[in-house]
Amino acid sequence: MLNSIKGLALTFMSTLRGLRKPVTHQYPNSGSLLGKRAVPTPVQDRFMGFPALTWDQEVGEPFCTSCMVCIRNCPTQCMTATMKDNPLNAEGKSSRRKIVDQFEINLNRCILCGICVEVCNFDAIVMSHEHEMSTYQRNGDRVDLPALLTIGKRYQYKTGWQPVATKVKKAPAPQPVAAPAEGEAKG
Amino acid sequence: MCPNMVETHANLAAGGQPVEMLLNMGPQHPSTHGVFRLVLWIDGEKIVRAEPHIGYLHRGSEKLCEGEQYHQVITLFDRLDYVANFNNEWAYCRAVEKLMGLAVPERAEYARVILGELNRIASHLLYVGTMGLDAGAMTPSMFCFRGRERVQALFEAVSGARMMHNYFRIGGLKEELPENFRQLMSGLLPLLKKDVEESDKILTFNEIFLARLKGVGAIGAPEAVDFGFTGPCLRACGVEYDCRRAQPYSVYDRFEFEVPVGLDGDCWDRHWVRVQEMYQSLRIIEQALAQMPEGPVTSPLGRRLIRPPKGEVYVRAENPRGELGVYLVSDGTDKPYRVKVRPPSFCNLSAIQRLLQNSWIADSVVILGSLDIVLGEVDR
Numbered sequence: 001m002l003n004s005i006k007g008l009a010l011t012f013m014s015t016l017r018g019l020r021k022p023v024t025h026q027y028p029n030s031g032s033l034l035g036k037r038a039v040p041t042p043v044q045d046r047f048m049g050f051p052a053l054t055w056d057q058e059v060g061e062p063f064c065t066s067c068m069v070c071i072r073n074c075p076t077q078c079m080t081a082t083m084k085d086n087p088l089n090a091e092g093k094s095s096r097r098k099i100v101d102q103f104e105i106n107l108n109r110c111i112l113c114g115i116c117v118e119v120c121n122f123d124a125i126v127m128s129h130e131h132e133m134s135t136y137q138r139n140g141d142r143v144d145l146p147a148l149l150t151i152g153k154r155y156q157y158k159t160g161w162q163p164v165a166t167k168v169k170k171a172p173a174p175q176p177v178a179a180p181a182e183g184e185a186k187g
Numbered sequence: 188m189c190p191n192m193v194e195t196h197a198n199l200a201a202g203g204q205p206v207e208m209l210l211n212m213g214p215q216h217p218s219t220h221g222v223f224r225l226v227l228w229i230d231g232e233k234i235v236r237a238e239p240h241i242g243y244l245h246r247g248s249e250k251l252c253e254g255e256q257y258h259q260v261i262t263l264f265d266r267l268d269y270v271a272n273f274n275n276e277w278a279y280c281r282a283v284e285k286l287m288g289l290a291v292p293e294r295a296e297y298a299r300v301i302l303g304e305l306n307r308i309a310s311h312l313l314y315v316g317t318m319g320l321d322a323g324a325m326t327p328s329m330f331c332f333r334g335r336e337r338v339q340a341l342f343e344a345v346s347g348a349r350m351m352h353n354y355f356r357i358g359g360l361k362e363e364l365p366e367n368f369r370q371l372m373s374g375l376l377p378l379l380k381k382d383v384e385e386s387d388k389i390l391t392f393n394e395i396f397l398a399r400l401k402g403v404g405a406i407g408a409p410e411a412v413d414f415g416f417t418g419p420c421l422r423a424c425g426v427e428y429d430c431r432r433a434q435p436y437s438v439y440d441r442f443e444f445e446v447p448v449g450l451d452g453d454c455w456d457r458h459w460v461r462v463q464e465m466y467q468s469l470r471i472i473e474q475a476l477a478q479m480p481e482g483p484v485t486s487p488l489g490r491r492l493i494r495p496p497k498g499e500v501y502v503r504a505e506n507p508r509g510e511l512g513v514y515l516v517s518d519g520t521d522k523p524y525r526v527k528v529r530p531p532s533f534c535n536l537s538a539i540q541r542l543l544q545n546s547w548i549a550d551s552v553v554i555l556g557s558l559d560i561v562l563g564e565v566d567r
Binding site: 001003004006007010011014043044045046047048073075111112113114115118119127 | 255256258259262263326330340343344345346347348351353361365385388389390392393394395490
């Protein structure tokens with residue numbers, strides 16, 4: 001009998017404590033029952049939401065060169081990409097000779113494992129903090145390049161993201177003769 | 188009314204013997220812990236015969252492993268026992284490391300121990316909560332889920348995901364632990380200790396709970412060994428067998444901890460062993476935090492493609508549910524030739540027919556709950 005009463009006392013004490021400060025949160029808007037705030041559910045810094053592409057603000061183009069490393073390493077094959085010649089490289093503004101043309105991620109297939117981010121050599125893909133992206137259409141979660149960049153830019157703006165070990169060098173100083181020399185060197 | 192019941196009533200009305208009734212429990216029954224179907228032949232309230240049906244959650248994980256590269260297989264192991272993800276990843280990573288003869292950085296080993304033991308506590312807390320629900324107690328699940336939530340918040344801070352972490356790598360970890368890891372742990376541990384104590388206090392020795400569980404679903408030690416019981420289910424029968432003690436892996440030989448052992452092998456003993464294990468896990472975590480050295484945590488291989496040499500390897504690990512075995516065959520390519528998983532839940536579940544025989548229908552829920560199965564692991 002005693003142990004049952006002990007359990008009841010524990011529940012009663014928790015109830016009293018709960019009256020002062022509830023443990024539960026409102027969803028989707030966090031905050032208590034009385035003071036609702038229109039902010040999304042808080043996540044940790046390392047939270048892995050849906051993947052997104054990042055934007056190189058210095059040059060004004062995506063970091064992604066469509067090198068297909070993430071696509072080959074994806075366990076669920078949820079991504080596709082195509083490559084094109086970079087028009088900004090021809091003008092000498094960017095050091096990327098190739099750039100992403102189309103990029104599509106099927107977020108329904110994505111398992112949020114973060115392998116794509118790990119293997120990327122250009123810091124072009126990040127796990128954003130986006131996680132509330134349900135749609136009513138079956139194919140509504142197929143996200144194309146502009147949408148991915150929008151999510152990525154939002155993530156960059158919010159968290160102050162900086163490329164860590166980007167291997168793409170800064171655009172060379174404007175030397176009109178540099179362009180053919182580069183072509184020769186690469187042969 | 189099911190046809191058998193009509194028959195029974197007709198028989199009884201004619202002055203005859205009652206006919207066995209067939210009762211389907213699951214696959215959508217709330218107390219089958221997933222999609223698990225149990226066909227019960229009952230005579231009144233007594234179970235005459237039970238037949239388990241598994242495979243509703245079969246995804247062909249073992250076959251899928253053959254089509255993925257070694258570093259991608261970790262994501263599949265996350266999804267076997269989906270309430271103890273770190274322990275699963277750990278077993279697979281150890282299998283590949285053993286095959287390659289790869290040494291893991293010291294700090295990574297300690298981090299793995301801490302995360303693995305935390306996951307054990309989270310898993311056992313979930314068990315205690317659902318056990319309470321099965322036995323008819325609503326409140327303990329609230330307490331337990333609060334404690335589990337704290338652990339998962341830490342997991343999110345460390346790995347970025349609450350459940351499918353994909354944080355362990357072959358030869359180390361994915362990245363360094365967060366800078367405030369020790370701070371997070373020192374904030375979490377007292378609260379978690381309190382949660383474990385509360386979950387213990389509210390349920391374990393409660394008179395109603397005792398009356399419901401004591402002496403129910405008992406199984407003797409020799410029989411349990413024959414069925415291939417491992418983990419808390421085996422230790423509840425009085426067999427002191429713990430992989431961490433019997434064949435210490437990682438750095439487990441450096442910690443002091445006890446292996447709690449039950450007496451009768453009934454439902455309550457299984458429950459008690461799990462509750463005691465949570466205290467022992469807390470002890471291990473405290474020691475590991477104190478001993479954890481500085482240094483690298485990532486693999487010495489870097490991001491090179493993993494191609495283990497030809498050969499085969501078997502690795503066992505003490506998971507919250509029992510002994511997880513990983514049998515791995517490599518043919519020297521970048522994908523495993525064969526991966527066989529020895530899931531603890533499946534072997535523990537194999538005794539369900541024996542345990543349910545001649546028990547009451549009301550007890551079947553408790554017996555199934557005390558085995559603590561995870562269907563993701565049973566069906567694979």
